[in-house]
Amino acid sequence: MGDSQYSFSLTTFSPSGKLVQIEHALTAVGSGQTSLGIKAANGVVIATEKKLPSILVDEASVQKIQILTPNIGVVYSGMGPDSRVLVRKSRKQAEQYHRLYKEAIPVTQLVRETAAVMQEFTQSGGVRPFGVSLLVAGFDDKGPQLYQVDPSGSYFSWKASAMGKNVSNAKTFLEKRYTDDMELDDAVHTAILTLKEGFEGQISGKNIEIGIIGADKQFRVLTPAEIEDYLQEVE
Amino acid sequence: MSRGSGGGYDRHITIFSPEGRLFQVEYAFKAVKAAGVTSIGVRGKDSVCVVTQKKVPDKLLDPSSITHLFAVTKYLGLVATGTTADARTLVQQARNEAAEFRHKYGYEMPADTLARWIADKSQVYTQHAYMRPLGVVAMVLGIDDEVGPQLFKCDPAGHFFGHKATSAGLKEQEAINFLEKKMKNDPAFTYEETVQTAISALQSVLQEDLKATEIEVGVVVKGNPIFRALSTDEIDEHLTAISERD
Numbered sequence: 001m002g003d004s005q006y007s008f009s010l011t012t013f014s015p016s017g018k019l020v021q022i023e024h025a026l027t028a029v030g031s032g033q034t035s036l037g038i039k040a041a042n043g044v045v046i047a048t049e050k051k052l053p054s055i056l057v058d059e060a061s062v063q064k065i066q067i068l069t070p071n072i073g074v075v076y077s078g079m080g081p082d083s084r085v086l087v088r089k090s091r092k093q094a095e096q097y098h099r100l101y102k103e104a105i106p107v108t109q110l111v112r113e114t115a116a117v118m119q120e121f122t123q124s125g126g127v128r129p130f131g132v133s134l135l136v137a138g139f140d141d142k143g144p145q146l147y148q149v150d151p152s153g154s155y156f157s158w159k160a161s162a163m164g165k166n167v168s169n170a171k172t173f174l175e176k177r178y179t180d181d182m183e184l185d186d187a188v189h190t191a192i193l194t195l196k197e198g199f200e201g202q203i204s205g206k207n208i209e210i211g212i213i214g215a216d217k218q219f220r221v222l223t224p225a226e227i228e229d230y231l232q233e234v235e
Numbered sequence: 236m237s238r239g240s241g242g243g244y245d246r247h248i249t250i251f252s253p254e255g256r257l258f259q260v261e262y263a264f265k266a267v268k269a270a271g272v273t274s275i276g277v278r279g280k281d282s283v284c285v286v287t288q289k290k291v292p293d294k295l296l297d298p299s300s301i302t303h304l305f306a307v308t309k310y311l312g313l314v315a316t317g318t319t320a321d322a323r324t325l326v327q328q329a330r331n332e333a334a335e336f337r338h339k340y341g342y343e344m345p346a347d348t349l350a351r352w353i354a355d356k357s358q359v360y361t362q363h364a365y366m367r368p369l370g371v372v373a374m375v376l377g378i379d380d381e382v383g384p385q386l387f388k389c390d391p392a393g394h395f396f397g398h399k400a401t402s403a404g405l406k407e408q409e410a411i412n413f414l415e416k417k418m419k420n421d422p423a424f425t426y427e428e429t430v431q432t433a434i435s436a437l438q439s440v441l442q443e444d445l446k447a448t449e450i451e452v453g454v455v456v457k458g459n460p461i462f463r464a465l466s467t468d469e470i471d472e473h474l475t476a477i478s479e480r481d
Contacts, residue, residue: 010250020253021251024250024252025255026255027251031255052396053396054411055418055419056414060397061387061397062397080394081358084351084354085358088355128257128364131251
């Protein structure tokens with residue numbers, strides 16, 4: 001992976017057995033904007049802050065939540081440019097699967113392949129690990145699923161999770177609020193409230209992004225107007 | 236005990252520092268400022284204008300060979316702020332990529348696609364140790380068939396955004412502050428207003444009145460979406476209009 005001139009890995013073990021480059025990558029994730037995901041009984045919601053460096057930035061040109069396949073979406077915390085690489089590779093892997101099996105790729109398979117790419121960059125020559133953690137939300141035959149993938153390449157399935165700056169407060173909030181029988185609409189409200197907890201400034205449809213997938217198995221990103229509606233309901 | 240700093244190499248190649256930062260990328264941003272030039276881009280209702288300083292350090296130099304404004308295709312312009320050598324290699328690759336795109340897909344490469352390509356290439360340099368990041372911030376401008384005037388800025392970290400107005404280089408932050416005030420209520424500038432906002436922003440942050448030979452101005456307008464650099468006479472007209480207005 002990577003046409004590198006370096007034939008040796010830059011990520012090596014420290015005397016205590018740690019891979020410090022991965023730890024530093026996680027630190028980079030931890031200083032990224034907060035994002036979270038919640039798995040409901042009939043769908044999944046993922047959401048993130050969208051804080052732009054200036055009011056001069058055209059916010060319509062930025063979309064952090066990306067679609068990987070019609071029924072799988074992803075959000076990241078950490079370094080935006082790194083996430084673009086992973087999104088591109090995942091989309092291609094999903095398409096290759098479809099070409100071979102004439103079926104939509106199951107969520108677990110796509111997550112596993114993406115995680116494998118992230119792991120390669122912790123071991124291959126001349127590259128550094130990805131500075132992002134991903135939350136992958138999908139709905140396939142096994143129902144709604146939410147996975148978190150870390151820079152090390154390890155992944156877990158979550159009922160609800162958060163990443164980035166406000167991770168500990170967000171997770172505490174989610175632990176209190178989460179119920180197994182939540183509906184997708186409740187989950188969206190909870191996601192908004194969780195983001196609101198650590199939000200600096202006035203939350204609006206233009207500075208957060210929300211992606212949902214329901215029983216229709218179509219992942220989509222909500223428009224700012226739809227987010228405003230949900231915000232009204234939450235007030 | 237785990238060694239904190241990666242053996243001291245975290246400052247030399249793009250690996251993570253203990254705080255999760257990439258020092259080489261941060262130093263690349265500093266290299267952009269060290270070039271001593273400021274560039275400004277403004278997007279209007281049906282046009283985009285970019286202005287950049289033209290510093291000729293020696294009287295013996297041929298001023299026509301000094302430029303930061305490049306046409307990537309007939310319709311796409313690129314302002315490269317930062318180290319000249321890195322700028323030239325970026326432009327060369329961008330021109331190649333845009334030409335291949337046109338050949339492969341049968342239509343002109345849109346501004347956002349070019350910006351994304353530049354940003355993705357920059358990201359590779361932040362992740363692979365064998366190539367350093369380029370010390371260049373690139374502003375791409377063009378008229379998109381579907382959404383109209385576009386202005387994108389790509390940086391050494393691999394970020395790219397669309398902008399209503401932006402700046403790069405030495406006085407980047409001052410210029411952005413100036414532009415934020417001007418663009419606060421989403422004004423829809425005409426062509427003249429776009430050019431004059433860009434030029435007066437540069438004059439304001441440099442705190443001096445500029446001569447037409449000291450700046451380069453590039454524009455692209457909806458009715459005739461060919462990217463072109465204004466001549467010294469045209470720049471003079473705008474400068475006069477600005478001083479009369481004030």
